[in-house]
Amino acid sequence: MCGIVGLLAKQAVNQGIYDALTVLQHRGQDAAGMMTWSEGRFLLRKSNGLVRDVFHTRHMARLKGNLGIGHVRYPTAGSSSEAESQPFYVNSPYGIALAHNGNLTNSEQLKQELFSTDLRHINTSSDSEVLLNVFAHELGKQGLHLEAEDIFDAVRRVHRRCKGGYAAVAIINGFGMVAFRDPHGIRPVVFGTRQTDSGQEVMIASESVALDVGGFELERDLGPGEAIFVDMQGQFHTQVCADRPQLRSCIFEHVYLARPDSILDGAYVYGTRMQMGRKLGDRILSEWPDHDIDVVIPIPDTSRTSALEMAQHLGVTYREGFMKNRYIGRTFIMPGQTQRKKSVRQKLNAIDVEFKGKNVLLVDDSIVRGTTCKQIIQMARDAGARKVYFASAAPPVRYPNVYGIDMPAAVELIAHGRTEEEVGELIGADRIFYQDLEDLKSACREVNPEMEAFDCSVFDGDYVTGDIDEAYLAVLEASRSDSAKDHSAGDHALVDMHNQDDDLDD
Numbered sequence: 001m002c003g004i005v006g007l008l009a010k011q012a013v014n015q016g017i018y019d020a021l022t023v024l025q026h027r028g029q030d031a032a033g034m035m036t037w038s039e040g041r042f043l044l045r046k047s048n049g050l051v052r053d054v055f056h057t058r059h060m061a062r063l064k065g066n067l068g069i070g071h072v073r074y075p076t077a078g079s080s081s082e083a084e085s086q087p088f089y090v091n092s093p094y095g096i097a098l099a100h101n102g103n104l105t106n107s108e109q110l111k112q113e114l115f116s117t118d119l120r121h122i123n124t125s126s127d128s129e130v131l132l133n134v135f136a137h138e139l140g141k142q143g144l145h146l147e148a149e150d151i152f153d154a155v156r157r158v159h160r161r162c163k164g165g166y167a168a169v170a171i172i173n174g175f176g177m178v179a180f181r182d183p184h185g186i187r188p189v190v191f192g193t194r195q196t197d198s199g200q201e202v203m204i205a206s207e208s209v210a211l212d213v214g215g216f217e218l219e220r221d222l223g224p225g226e227a228i229f230v231d232m233q234g235q236f237h238t239q240v241c242a243d244r245p246q247l248r249s250c251i252f253e254h255v256y257l258a259r260p261d262s263i264l265d266g267a268y269v270y271g272t273r274m275q276m277g278r279k280l281g282d283r284i285l286s287e288w289p290d291h292d293i294d295v296v297i298p299i300p301d302t303s304r305t306s307a308l309e310m311a312q313h314l315g316v317t318y319r320e321g322f323m324k325n326r327y328i329g330r331t332f333i334m335p336g337q338t339q340r341k342k343s344v345r346q347k348l349n350a351i352d353v354e355f356k357g358k359n360v361l362l363v364d365d366s367i368v369r370g371t372t373c374k375q376i377i378q379m380a381r382d383a384g385a386r387k388v389y390f391a392s393a394a395p396p397v398r399y400p401n402v403y404g405i406d407m408p409a410a411v412e413l414i415a416h417g418r419t420e421e422e423v424g425e426l427i428g429a430d431r432i433f434y435q436d437l438e439d440l441k442s443a444c445r446e447v448n449p450e451m452e453a454f455d456c457s458v459f460d461g462d463y464v465t466g467d468i469d470e471a472y473l474a475v476l477e478a479s480r481s482d483s484a485k486d487h488s489a490g491d492h493a494l495v496d497m498h499n500q501d502d503d504l505d506d
């Protein structure tokens with residue numbers, strides 16, 4: 001769940017891309033990057049860190065041009081080094097820059113094919129570099145005069161070769177901007193337009209909030225397998241380039257990943273989270289009609305929308321019993337377990353009066369590794385709670401994610417191989433409530449009835465791309481679990497394009 005943005009405008013795009021990246025920051029906190037295009041040259045700035053730390057005035061001054069793409073990264077493949085931050089660039093054919101959200105599940109096989117049959121070299125362990133090179137290779141078959149139709153043909157071949165989740169935005173030197181979404185539409189991508197006196201401007205982004213801040217009107221989501229090409233005049237062309245497109249968007253976007261003020265696949269994330277609260281409230285009432293809950297307390301930030309709705313539905317007081325330090329980011333998407341653990345305590349602090357002598361129902365959007373809830377329950381007890389009940393607005397997360405969320409190892413998931421009651425015991429709750437998966441799906445459908453099916457793999461272990469088996473998951477776990485990552489830290493110099501007279505690294 002990285003964040004991507006592309007902007008083709010009638011004026012300089014650097015500030016617009018920067019602003020979009022800041023509102024997509026919740027999708028990736030490890031690295032940020034921007035590549036613009038001006039007079040036949042690409043200009044790049046990318047590095048580890050938050051958007052505000054990566055782009056300084058001197059970088060912004062260098063990022064000239066009316067066309068550009070940007071990225072915030074949360075690594076799901078390769079390392080978290082600067083060399084694997086995005087966008088990536090290849091010089092042939094034409095010169096192409098690309099930013100990717102998602103994760104390819106056949107990148108190792110593609111990497112070998114790229115070398116042995118396409119004669120292309122991949123210099124990092126990033127699957128995004130693989131995706132760019134497959135796209136470049138397929139585009140290279142089209143010849144010198146590129147039309148929208150040629151680009152769509154190339155995307156069609158990308159879909160035939162690549163497996164997994166991918167939403168990507170690219171610049172083709174001299175031709176314009178392209179974006180495409182995998183045939184299951186696992187990861188989100190939307191586009192919108194802004195009319196100016198000089199003509200139409202187009203923004204493509206992971207979430208509609210990026211369009212809102214830039215004053216763009218949301219046109220729609222890209223459909224599964226669909227591509228959009230925006231020519232240098234700002235006119236866009238779209239086509240579905242997959243043989244059998246089927247929308248199976250990641251339901252975890254609606255649970256946690258996306259911002260509540262985004263509209264994804266026609267569904268207001270805020271509305272879905274309210275429905276989730278209502279449905280879980282119903283479940284609690286039916287399982288425990290004579291409950292003794294005194295107060296509902298959310299675990300900020302993401303659960304607040306569901307918790308408020310649940311409290312109203314239960315007819316119980318809602319109180320903000322935990323204060324969040326606004327300067328600490330999201331803990332779940334931090335790279336290591338030590339940092340995640342430490343951050344919970346730095347991030348959240350209890351207001352004792354809301355807990356003293358009360359039976360509290362703590363509500364979170366999801367329980368993944370259990371890092372947050374274990375500590376929070378202890379904090380609630382330390383603050384004087386009599387009973388601590390815990391509700392998760394999502395079902396138990398029991399299976400790894402392979403499509404762009406960094407949950408590679410089943411053993412790290414607290415609900416893997418455990419019943420709901422066993423999880424409750426392990427986290428120290430007096431009683432635990434989980435959402436039912438069917439209720440979660442209908443929460444989404446109540447907001448947009450056209451959303452028929454989803455990728456729910458983290459909840460049900462059903463991988464929609466059909467290429468994931470035990471052997472694949474074993475290799476993934478061995479290479480990407482927290483303990484494997486601890487041993488793979490290394491120094492990775494940035495082998496990349498050089499930029500004007502300026503240094504890349506500061």
Ligand SMILES: O=P(O)(O)OC[C@H]1O[C@H](OP(=O)(O)OP(=O)(O)O)[C@H](O)[C@@H]1O
Pocket residue numbers: 256299300301302303329330331332333364365366367368369370371372373
């Ligand atoms: O069981 P865990 O492994 O702890 O993961 C689940 C927690 O992580 C997320 O919070 P996060 O702090 O990332 O973001 P938020 O502020 O948006 O809630 C999520 O909202 C849960 O609180």
Ligand SMILES: NC(=O)CC[C@H](N)C(=O)O
Pocket residue numbers: 001002003073074075076077078084100101102103104126127128404405
């Ligand atoms: N979270 C993501 O979308 C990650 C994109 C890509 N797989 C990377 O690791 O850079």
Ligand SMILES: [Mg+2]
Pocket residue numbers: 299300301302303364365372
């Ligand atoms: Mg949270």
